[in-house]
Amino acid sequence: MSQWIAACEADDIDPEDVIPFEHDGNDYAIYRSPDDAYFATDGHCTHEKTLLCDGLVMGGVIECPKHNGRFDYTSGKALGAPVLVDVRTYPVKVMDDTVYIELP
Amino acid sequence: MPARASTAEAIVIAGAGAGGVRAAFTLREQGWDGRVVLVGTEPPYERPPLSKTGEYRLICGGAALSEAGITFLAGAEAAGVDTAAHVLELADGRRLPYRSLLLTTGARARRLPFGGAPVHVLRSYADSAALRARLAPGRRVAVIGGGFIGLELAASAAALGCRVTVIELGPRLMGRAVPARVAATMAGRHVAAGVDLRCGTGVTGLAGTGSGTEITLAEGTAIEADVVVAGVGAVPETMLACAAGIETGDGIVVDERFATSAPDVFAAGDCCRYPHPLYGGQPLRLESWRAAQEHGAAAARAMLGETEPYAGVPWFWSDQHDYTLQVAGLASAADREVVRVRPDGVEIWFGLSRDGRLVAAAAAGPGNSVAKDIKLAELLIARRAAPDPVTLADPAVTLKSVLRSPVAG
Ligand SMILES: Cc1cc2nc3c(=O)[nH]c(=O)nc-3n(C[C@H](O)[C@H](O)[C@H](O)COP(=O)(O)OP(=O)(O)OC[C@H]3O[C@@H](n4cnc5c(N)ncnc54)[C@H](O)[C@@H]3O)c2cc1C
Ligand code: FES
Numbered sequence: 001m002s003q004w005i006a007a008c009e010a011d012d013i014d015p016e017d018v019i020p021f022e023h024d025g026n027d028y029a030i031y032r033s034p035d036d037a038y039f040a041t042d043g044h045c046t047h048e049k050t051l052l053c054d055g056l057v058m059g060g061v062i063e064c065p066k067h068n069g070r071f072d073y074t075s076g077k078a079l080g081a082p083v084l085v086d087v088r089t090y091p092v093k094v095m096d097d098t099v100y101i102e103l104p
Numbered sequence: 105m106p107a108r109a110s111t112a113e114a115i116v117i118a119g120a121g122a123g124g125v126r127a128a129f130t131l132r133e134q135g136w137d138g139r140v141v142l143v144g145t146e147p148p149y150e151r152p153p154l155s156k157t158g159e160y161r162l163i164c165g166g167a168a169l170s171e172a173g174i175t176f177l178a179g180a181e182a183a184g185v186d187t188a189a190h191v192l193e194l195a196d197g198r199r200l201p202y203r204s205l206l207l208t209t210g211a212r213a214r215r216l217p218f219g220g221a222p223v224h225v226l227r228s229y230a231d232s233a234a235l236r237a238r239l240a241p242g243r244r245v246a247v248i249g250g251g252f253i254g255l256e257l258a259a260s261a262a263a264l265g266c267r268v269t270v271i272e273l274g275p276r277l278m279g280r281a282v283p284a285r286v287a288a289t290m291a292g293r294h295v296a297a298g299v300d301l302r303c304g305t306g307v308t309g310l311a312g313t314g315s316g317t318e319i320t321l322a323e324g325t326a327i328e329a330d331v332v333v334a335g336v337g338a339v340p341e342t343m344l345a346c347a348a349g350i351e352t353g354d355g356i357v358v359d360e361r362f363a364t365s366a367p368d369v370f371a372a373g374d375c376c377r378y379p380h381p382l383y384g385g386q387p388l389r390l391e392s393w394r395a396a397q398e399h400g401a402a403a404a405r406a407m408l409g410e411t412e413p414y415a416g417v418p419w420f421w422s423d424q425h426d427y428t429l430q431v432a433g434l435a436s437a438a439d440r441e442v443v444r445v446r447p448d449g450v451e452i453w454f455g456l457s458r459d460g461r462l463v464a465a466a467a468a469g470p471g472n473s474v475a476k477d478i479k480l481a482e483l484l485i486a487r488r489a490a491p492d493p494v495t496l497a498d499p500a501v502t503l504k505s506v507l508r509s510p511v512a513g
Contacts, residue, residue, distance in 0.1 A: 054472035065475030
């Protein structure tokens with residue numbers, strides 16, 4: 001059964017940035033795009049177990065802080081070596097300035 | 105040249121490390137549908153973990169190679185190049201005709217100029233396994249050379265409970281590629297972790313004693329150790345190129361498309377010396393995981409006819425204890441320095457050229473805390489930006505806004 005979990009307030013994240021979110025011992029990354037849309041992915045890079053929230057967001061792309069692997073955080077798509085496996089994404093909605101993430 | 109007409113379809117790559125493997129995959133990504141033959145004395149594995157966790161991690165498995173239609177000749181050693189006939193000769197006698205040949209033979213660990221006692225080096229997995237088998241709590245480990253591989257190893261050994269001494273000839277750690285201020289941050293972290301740092305003193309001799317190895321230092325004192333490791337740099341693997349009459353000189357000399365002096369022979373990664381457009385065409389030999397892959401990819405494109413020179417910003421990282429160091433650009437190209445002290449205490453170092461362009465940035469801090477700023481600095485370096493030094497030093501102004509300001513563009 002999937003459920004919507006309140007992750008943060010909408011303005012906890014700067015535009016074009018990312019913050020970490022932990023739930024039930026799992027790490028997630030929550031993004032705010034330059035045009036104020038919100039997205040969520042797994043917290044870790046698919047190359048090694050590095051937290052993506054320490055990486056740089058530019059446009060719709062997050063770059064892993066460890067070896068510069070890049071993902072399109074809106075789709076989870078891995079954009080080339082060294083990351084070859086897509087990162088999992090989760091549905092996100094914003095209600096009353098709260099950002100919710102749908103977890104399985 | 106009739107020899108070529110019949111062999112027009114194979115691109116052969118000698119050396120299956122970070123550079124060679126990335127080149128092979130890039131050929132496919134770029135649509136090359138001829139043969140790709142990758143020759144490697146070793147399986148394709150990652151070197152960076154060897155001085156950190158010691159883990160054996162493949163760059164890619166055999167299945168991924170065959171799926172991409174890459175013929176991997178495992179355990180094969182390239183022994184000679186017949187540049188006129190366009191043939192790579194293997195040590196086992198096989199002859200591989202090529203349309204283009206890429207040399208990605210990497211580098212080997214430099215050895216100390218004297219014997220007297222066994223000394224470990226660290227370049228291959230075999231080196232790492234032999235060394236790690238000797239690390240145990242309480243063991244006295246002496247690391248000769250305060251470069252980043254020696255320091256990573258020192259940190260791993262300390263974490264395993266060894267008593268570690270690092271001996272560095274230069275006045276400070278990582279003198280070649282890391283600015284003094286950032287090296288000092290790392291030095292502080294080592295000292296806090298109990299590593300004994302001896303800078304400014306050389307090793308003058310080694311002698312086996314009943315209980316270990318005695319290391320004599322130039323300053324006159326001696327150190328006893330159970331395990332001695334030399335981390336004194338790497339020597340580019342140029343033998344193949346030299347023997348074939350290809351121009352070398354601290355690396356295989358290549359042009360800005362990674363072409364060597366021999367027709368249709370290219371070189372990339374740690375083994376080559378590349379005239380970098382960002383630094384006025386200064387020939388650079390880098391020892392960097394990311395550069396090796398970018399070189400490999402750029403050389404692959406060049407072999408397929410791309411003419412745009414590669415101008416990627418040099419970048420490397422190093423993990424020591426719970427700190428990560430990152431350097432973008434070329435610290436030695438800096439004429440003046442600016443330091444930004446962030447509210448969390450982390451210092452970001454910027455190197456500017458005489459004409460005010462940002463040419464390097466470096467920082468060391470806990471976890472991945474320096475990554476974002478170094479990445480933004482890298483983007484500024486790539487743009488040849490000349491940001492205002494006062495702004496660079498001001499932690500209240502984000503580097504992202506510097507990047508987006510018209511001056512930087
Ligand atoms: C212990 C260690 C830790 C490192 N850590 C970092 C780090 O933290 N960050 C970073 O940026 N960089 C790091 N590096 C550097 C990085 O690993 C290298 O820059 C990178 O491996 C270079 O890739 P390459 O393909 O050019 O050469 P290599 O990885 O050396 O690969 C060359 C391959 O060619 C093979 N070969 C050589 N001659 C022949 C021949 N005649 N025939 C067939 N095969 C041949 C070799 O056996 C080898 O497998 C580290 C290196 C080492 C050794
Ligand atoms: S851990 Fe993310 S790119 Fe390596």
